Amino acid sequence: MGEEVKLHGMWASPFSRRVELALKLKAIPYQYIEEDLSNKTPSLLRYNPVHKKVPVLVHNDKPVAESMVIIEYMDETWENNPFLPRDPYERAMARFYAKFIDDKLLPTLAKLGRTAGKEKEETIEEIHEQLKVLEDELKGKQFFGGQRIGYLDIVAMILVWLHLAGSITGQKVLSTEKFPLIYEWIERVMKMEVVNECLIPEEKRQDWIQLAQRAPKSASN
Numbered sequence: 073m074g075e076e077v078k079l080h081g082m083w084a085s086p087f088s089r090r091v092e093l094a095l096k097l098k099a100i101p102y103q104y105i106e107e108d109l110s111n112k113t114p115s116l117l118r119y120n121p122v123h124k125k126v127p128v129l130v131h132n133d134k135p136v137a138e139s140m141v142i143i144e145y146m147d148e149t150w151e152n153n154p155f156l157p158r159d160p161y162e163r164a165m166a167r168f169y170a171k172f173i174d175d176k177l178l179p180t181l182a183k184l185g186r187t188a189g190k191e192k193e194e195t196i197e198e199i200h201e202q203l204k205v206l207e208d209e210l211k212g213k214q215f216f217g218g219q220r221i222g223y224l225d226i227v228a229m230i231l232v233w234l235h236l237a238g239s240i241t242g243q244k245v246l247s248t249e250k251f252p253l254i255y256e257w258i259e260r261v262m263k264m265e266v267v268n269e270c271l272i273p274e275e276k277r278q279d280w281i282q283l284a285q286r287a288p289k290s291a292s293n
């Protein structure tokens with residue numbers, strides 16, 4: 073039976089780009105529908121009536137929303153190149169740190185654009201504490217997933233976005249000195265063609281920074 077896979081996404085959405093990366097890592101052909109978030113398609117609203125957000129994966133007419141739910145669905149549906157570890161404890165840990173990124177780190181990063189002075193310093197301190205958790209998780213590993221890119225690596229791509237944003241704005245919350253293992257990981261993943269295909273294209277990076285500064289809430293859930 074022919075598979076029909078569609079992705080409703082948006083070029084500057086880290087959640088949407090992580091699903092694209094997952095699709096490419098599994099080599100699943102898909103049709104991409106770019107959404108204008110100020111004028112969403114009726115299909116998006118029908119497929120994701122609860123959150124009305126991208127990404128939505130539509131597999132043979134069945135919609136799945138929420139990036140981490142989508143990636144787990146994909147891993148169970150297409151078993152090649154597995155994302156989640158087989159070991160139940162390691163699997164639980166990958167989910168734990170992925171949730172930590174979305175529930176803790178992303179809201180703190182979003183706060184950065186809305187604060188100034190002492191409050192900003194405190195926010196940076198908080199981000200450093202959270203990045204330290206991820207730095208420790210990389211000890212003795214090539215990837216968060218171990219020897220190869222896995223579920224947590226896909227979710228952690230936000231660290232690459234943070235690095236790119238820092239090189240454009242000059243505000244480097246992620247420093248090489250403080251987080252050497254994260255930086256080695258960033259260099260490692262940025263050498264992968266599939267990863268580069270799912271980052272903001274170079275010519276759009278200025279627009280992306282402006283968009284992120286105008287709507288810091290877009291990076292939260």
Ligand SMILES: N[C@@H](CCC(=O)N[C@@H](CS)C(=O)NCC(=O)O)C(=O)O
Nearest residue numbers: 085087125126127138139290292293
């Ligand atoms: N928790 C969601 C977050 C998705 C999300 O926040 N999407 C944003 C774009 S980055 C969106 O569609 N925003 C449109 C809106 O809020 O109306 C996920 O992981 O998929």
